[in-house]
Amino acid sequence: MKALLGTVLALAAGSLAAAVALGASSGASAQSSALSGTAAPAAESDEAVYVRECALCHGPMGTGTLMLARRLGQDNAVLASRTNLTGPYVEYVVRHGLGSMPAITRVEVTDAQLAQIVRHLTRPQGARR
Numbered sequence: 320m321k322a323l324l325g326t327v328l329a330l331a332a333g334s335l336a337a338a339v340a341l342g343a344s345s346g347a348s349a350q351s352s353a354l355s356g357t358a359a360p361a362a363e364s365d366e367a368v369y370v371r372e373c374a375l376c377h378g379p380m381g382t383g384t385l386m387l388a389r390r391l392g393q394d395n396a397v398l399a400s401r402t403n404l405t406g407p408y409v410e411y412v413v414r415h416g417l418g419s420m421p422a423i424t425r426v427e428v429t430d431a432q433l434a435q436i437v438r439h440l441t442r443p444q445g446a447r448r
């Protein structure tokens with residue numbers, strides 16, 4: 320009887336150890352995929368970041384495009400086609416908002432992503448299609 324109890328306890332301890340080991344390994348893989356998740360945006364092109372974060376409003380029929388056309392004229396309506404935007408101005412508008420454009424926080428668009436967006440909007444003429 321005592322021996323049997325010992326075996327049961329040993330088995331229980333064994334499966335507990337296995338569960339702990341399993342938990343630890345799945346935790347580790349969750350962590351590594353979270354890490355690669357944060358690394359992913361750097362691999363994205365400047366244009367792709369711009370399209371994802373801004374084109375909803377600044378695409379052809381977006382509210383940003385329509386508002387800018389009304390306020391600054393057709394030549395200044397499509398953000399991605401403009402050659403008169405400066406980095407500091409774009410950064411300021413994104414972080415503070417302008418008129419009906421809401422401010423966009425670092426949680427929504429990181430500084431690194433904003434730098435990519437600025438690089439896209441201020442890219443040299445030769446890099447445009």
Ligand code: HEC
Binds near residue numbers: 376382390404419
């Ligand atoms: C929810 C819609 C919306 C989103 C998303 C949005 N914008 Fe705007 N944006 C606007 C509107 C509307 C205006 C025009 C504001 C006005 O003139 O009153 C504007 C204006 C601007 C201007 C000012 C241009 C000028 O000549 O004065 C810049 C720069 C700009 N947006 C950059 C961006 C960037 C970069 C992103 C992406 C990170 C972005 N916007 C995302 C709606 C948006």
